[in-house]
Amino acid sequence: MAARAGGRHHERADDAVTRPENGARPESGTPLLEVSGLVVHHGQLRALDGITLRVFPGEVYAIIGANGAGKSTLLRTIAGLHHPTKGSVRLDGQDVTRLRPERRARQGVVLVPEGRRLFGSLSVEENLQVGDSYARPGPWTIERVYQTFDWMRERRSQLTAQLSGGEQQTVAIGRALVANPRVLLLDELSLGLAPVVVQRIYGMLPQILATGLTVLLVEQDVSQALRVASHIHCLLEGRTTLESRPADVTAAQVEAAYFGLADAAPASRPGGESEP
Amino acid sequence: MAWVNAIIQGVLTGGLYALFACGLSLMFGVMKVVNLAHGDLAVVAGYIAIGVITVTHVPVLWSFLIVVPVMALLGYVLQRTVIQSALDRSVLITLLVTFGLSVVIENGLLQFFTANSRAIGTGLPLVTGSFTLGSQIQIGYLLVVVFAVAVVVLLGLQYFLSASRYGRLIRAVADDREAAQLAGADYRHVFGIAAALAFGTVALAGIAYGMYSQLQPTTGTDTILLFAFAAVVIGGLGSLWGTLLGGVVLGVAQQIGAQINISDEVLAGYIVFLAVLVLRPQGLIYRRTQS
Amino acid sequence: MSMVTEAGTRPAAGFRVTRSQRNVAWTGIAALIVVAVLAMFPYIVYSGTTTIIVQAFIVLTMASMWNLLAGYAGLVSVGQQAFVGLGAYFVLILAIHGTSPFAALPVAAIGCGVVALPLWWLVSRLRSGYFAIATWVLAATIMLIIEKFSSIGGGTGMPLPGLSGLSPALLTAYTYWAGLAVTVLALAAMYLLLRGRLGLVLTAIRDDEVAARSSGARVGLARLLVFVVAGAGCGAAGALLAISQLQVQPGAVFSVQWTAEMAFVTNIGGLGTIEGPIIGTAVYMVLQQTLASYNAWYLIILGLVAIVVALFARRGLWGLVDARLNVRLFPVGYWIRFAGEGRRGGAVSSPSRRLTRQPQQTTCIRVRERWGFRGLGPPG
Numbered sequence: 001m002a003a004r005a006g007g008r009h010h011e012r013a014d015d016a017v018t019r020p021e022n023g024a025r026p027e028s029g030t031p032l033l034e035v036s037g038l039v040v041h042h043g044q045l046r047a048l049d050g051i052t053l054r055v056f057p058g059e060v061y062a063i064i065g066a067n068g069a070g071k072s073t074l075l076r077t078i079a080g081l082h083h084p085t086k087g088s089v090r091l092d093g094q095d096v097t098r099l100r101p102e103r104r105a106r107q108g109v110v111l112v113p114e115g116r117r118l119f120g121s122l123s124v125e126e127n128l129q130v131g132d133s134y135a136r137p138g139p140w141t142i143e144r145v146y147q148t149f150d151w152m153r154e155r156r157s158q159l160t161a162q163l164s165g166g167e168q169q170t171v172a173i174g175r176a177l178v179a180n181p182r183v184l185l186l187d188e189l190s191l192g193l194a195p196v197v198v199q200r201i202y203g204m205l206p207q208i209l210a211t212g213l214t215v216l217l218v219e220q221d222v223s224q225a226l227r228v229a230s231h232i233h234c235l236l237e238g239r240t241t242l243e244s245r246p247a248d249v250t251a252a253q254v255e256a257a258y259f260g261l262a263d264a265a266p267a268s269r270p271g272g273e274s275e276p
Numbered sequence: 277m278a279w280v281n282a283i284i285q286g287v288l289t290g291g292l293y294a295l296f297a298c299g300l301s302l303m304f305g306v307m308k309v310v311n312l313a314h315g316d317l318a319v320v321a322g323y324i325a326i327g328v329i330t331v332t333h334v335p336v337l338w339s340f341l342i343v344v345p346v347m348a349l350l351g352y353v354l355q356r357t358v359i360q361s362a363l364d365r366s367v368l369i370t371l372l373v374t375f376g377l378s379v380v381i382e383n384g385l386l387q388f389f390t391a392n393s394r395a396i397g398t399g400l401p402l403v404t405g406s407f408t409l410g411s412q413i414q415i416g417y418l419l420v421v422v423f424a425v426a427v428v429v430l431l432g433l434q435y436f437l438s439a440s441r442y443g444r445l446i447r448a449v450a451d452d453r454e455a456a457q458l459a460g461a462d463y464r465h466v467f468g469i470a471a472a473l474a475f476g477t478v479a480l481a482g483i484a485y486g487m488y489s490q491l492q493p494t495t496g497t498d499t500i501l502l503f504a505f506a507a508v509v510i511g512g513l514g515s516l517w518g519t520l521l522g523g524v525v526l527g528v529a530q531q532i533g534a535q536i537n538i539s540d541e542v543l544a545g546y547i548v549f550l551a552v553l554v555l556r557p558q559g560l561i562y563r564r565t566q567s
Numbered sequence: 568m569s570m571v572t573e574a575g576t577r578p579a580a581g582f583r584v585t586r587s588q589r590n591v592a593w594t595g596i597a598a599l600i601v602v603a604v605l606a607m608f609p610y611i612v613y614s615g616t617t618t619i620i621v622q623a624f625i626v627l628t629m630a631s632m633w634n635l636l637a638g639y640a641g642l643v644s645v646g647q648q649a650f651v652g653l654g655a656y657f658v659l660i661l662a663i664h665g666t667s668p669f670a671a672l673p674v675a676a677i678g679c680g681v682v683a684l685p686l687w688w689l690v691s692r693l694r695s696g697y698f699a700i701a702t703w704v705l706a707a708t709i710m711l712i713i714e715k716f717s718s719i720g721g722g723t724g725m726p727l728p729g730l731s732g733l734s735p736a737l738l739t740a741y742t743y744w745a746g747l748a749v750t751v752l753a754l755a756a757m758y759l760l761l762r763g764r765l766g767l768v769l770t771a772i773r774d775d776e777v778a779a780r781s782s783g784a785r786v787g788l789a790r791l792l793v794f795v796v797a798g799a800g801c802g803a804a805g806a807l808l809a810i811s812q813l814q815v816q817p818g819a820v821f822s823v824q825w826t827a828e829m830a831f832v833t834n835i836g837g838l839g840t841i842e843g844p845i846i847g848t849a850v851y852m853v854l855q856q857t858l859a860s861y862n863a864w865y866l867i868i869l870g871l872v873a874i875v876v877a878l879f880a881r882r883g884l885w886g887l888v889d890a891r892l893n894v895r896l897f898p899v900g901y902w903i904r905f906a907g908e909g910r911r912g913g914a915v916s917s918p919s920r921r922l923t924r925q926p927q928q929t930t931c932i933r934v935r936e937r938w939g940f941r942g943l944g945p946p947g
Binding site: 079080081100101102105106110111113117118119120121122126127129130131133134135175176179 | 441444445447448450451452454455456457458459460461462463514
């Protein structure tokens, strides 16, 4: 673990297990996903105001912030469901800002949307099959998903509307994995789920990462995000208030960035990257 | 005995109605489009079939093989262009556009083919013949064949929707269009496929109707559209077998009405339709799994 | 960016919300002059012309009603022909029992408004597509029921009694004036309704129903009112139809073609504007006169033009004019005037118009102002 600037409060003793090992970024090289100066409007409301971020291969990049900060909007814009007013989204150097969402999905940017959004009248297996319809080549298949989440195999003919929240979330992730994405976008996994279930789901992240994916996630629960992320990015009312590695910030700084308090994290300016 | 005859007649007619209705149900269930031109498309298919037969002198049954694929293709194109544009704007615009298409088609047919009714003559004993059950029940061959065809088509459609890749995609897009996009599916293309299926089945139904009865420019709205919609509503949206049930209920209601008073056939059907709309708008077979 | 956004960056103080522009006074005077001139027509022009104008009156009245339904209340009814037919039959029944058809006309209108109530109860819970088909089925059902009564003509119809005592010239003149009266009343009713509270409620519903409901708007009541008024208006048109045709045939008065004409005319002229049906009717009459000998052509062309307009010029012909000239003949909207700036600050004249990208914003201002919310802050 990298040396810490100030005293950092540990939530749990074993959280190091879930966090990916590599916290350092290459000095050069193309980020897998790059968002530059993104400005997104919902009607008149400016939901995102000049967001810039870079995600490198193998990272778990967490976006945190209060309700309405623009986290989901950011993810949805990256996935192609919103058109930015300004700014760009690049996948592995290629500009995908104007691509339709289905094209982006086929290129490897797959979003697991907020609220799961499974196909309720389809069975578990059919949901996975739909995810497989336009899949890229890669290690993930429906069979592999069944191996990873073994309860799914027995219940595969069940309609997803009859599953519990946690099971649905897992199926939704499975549906996204089957497409063999390069970047997996996870929007508010923990929403509406019991903490135990959330822990279990996040506990699978290492397996997912081991197959070569990169994860960009939005998480309401800050401590959860800090546990799993290699980088965190805090939004407040559409602007960046903090961007750092979890190891390099204090809980107080995160709190300040989250709530927009006066003594916010160092060098956090809109649209810029902050340095610890 | 007249009553038994009437009920059998009604049940079998229900098959034809279901054949008309399944396309409407598909388009409404998948893309939320009430295609007010649906009935007129059946009539167009009938007229095209008549034209093809007159010009090329192919056997009547071949007309199906020619006209149905052509109409299906027309459905895909129309959906991707006109109907999608209307959908992108609003529900109101979509209704207006399909209504406009209906009026244009009907008046176009009226202009070019006059108001005379036409039928597709087959010259086969199939059309006019009938068989008798017992001593007093007479059942026309054609109607039985049409019912059988309707069941086969519905089975085929059901199989396609449940087991094929595009069938799954159609159901997925109907459940949650955005989530389907996130899985890589271009919903406009999927809509096109659904429209192609709808146009194809209604063309089939239209040609069958042309053999069984007469076609006029206004048959599309006078007879077909409202009956098709009635079958969908009575049976319940989202279930193809519900559409068959709805068609049968409608057919039987009409025949019962006719038994009471010969001119009340259509009225009886409408009254049942209105009753269902008011009392149980979700229909007889209600699938609650739609999101 | 839209003008309102710019306005939003200004401080809250320093603007006021006003009604109409200066030109409404001129429009009012002009309208009176037009009506007066039109009233003179039977003395000036041939009866052939007045007959054609009566047709225009019928279509204009129906189009205005359909505009109220679809353009403002968002109800796409494909069954307005039910009221057209009922209006005609009200007149017929009353005429059979000795009333003058002209006296029966207002009764027919009111009668149709009353009939609209139970019909609304049947269809009010249905959404768009279902609503459209349900109204169509209702109209077809009503026609079939009426056809059962041979005393009023059964399936073939019958001539309209009670007008044989009048000379042809007088009959034409009375018919014309009745038509003028009906049209003026229909347009005036539409204008006054929309200018008042109902108009605000309707535009709020049109923009965002959930928001409107939570702001306190009585959505159901507003829609009911519109449906009843539209029913009465179409009934009046139907009564006029019976008088002008001197006969009532079920197939003719209950034809879905009336709804087609209403819908196309309104759409071409401009759905959601009061001026729209006027322009649309003009287009319709031109088409009908030039293509009169070609039977079904005018409907084909009308339909095609309506489709093209619906897809490419959403606000219709009037919308195209309005966008350039920034003029409203019948203003029902509001302007925001900023201190020391005349009208430049923002034209909030109607939602979904100038500010085509942010209709919700506009309505929010209007609705809140009307219901006396405090603290009307800057938009955004």
